Amino acid sequence: MMNKFRSWLVRFMAGRRGTDQLGVATYIAGLALYIITMLFGLGLLSFLPLAIWGYGIFRQMSRNLPARERENQWFLSKYLPLKKKASQARVRFKNRRIYKYYRCPKCRSWLKLPRHIGEKKVTCSACGHQFTKKA
Numbered sequence: 413m414m415n416k417f418r419s420w421l422v423r424f425m426a427g428r429r430g431t432d433q434l435g436v437a438t439y440i441a442g443l444a445l446y447i448i449t450m451l452f453g454l455g456l457l458s459f460l461p462l463a464i465w466g467y468g469i470f471r472q473m474s475r476n477l478p479a480r481e482r483e484n485q486w487f488l489s490k491y492l493p494l495k496k497k498a499s500q501a502r503v504r505f506k507n508r509r510i511y512k513y514y515r516c517p518k519c520r521s522w523l524k525l526p527r528h529i530g531e532k533k534v535t536c537s538a539c540g541h542q543f544t545k546k547a
């Protein structure tokens with residue numbers, strides 16, 4: 413029975429996209445919105461999570477793979493930079509007692525100096541701008 417179902421599922425999903433990163437984000441966003449509408453008694457808006465999940469299921473079942481791939485690439489182009497920024501911010505927070513973090517006044521890159529080092533002449537590793545900084 414289980415094997416029959418599994419082979420049916422394999423045949424059913426053949427040529428379809430399945431879950432990609434945008435798919436996962438769609439389900440998480442739908443769930444978060446569902447919780448918010450429940451918490452705040454916004455019953456009228458409860459069709460929104462359903463619409464988002466519906467879109468996720470549509471994408472999963474779709475056979476138009478190039479279009480779904482384009483959507484996923486668009487999503488990744490927005491999401492990956494945010495993810496990188498968040499992980500860099502976590503590192504800065506973790507090391508906040510060891511390093512003083514600051515931005516290059518010219519190119520806005522993040523730089524760091526060991527704390528209590530005093531006044532230092534700094535060369536930005538990204539753009540080569542030189543300036544003095546106290547840490």
Ligand SMILES: [Zn+2]
Nearest residue numbers: 516519536539
């Ligand atoms: Zn710079």
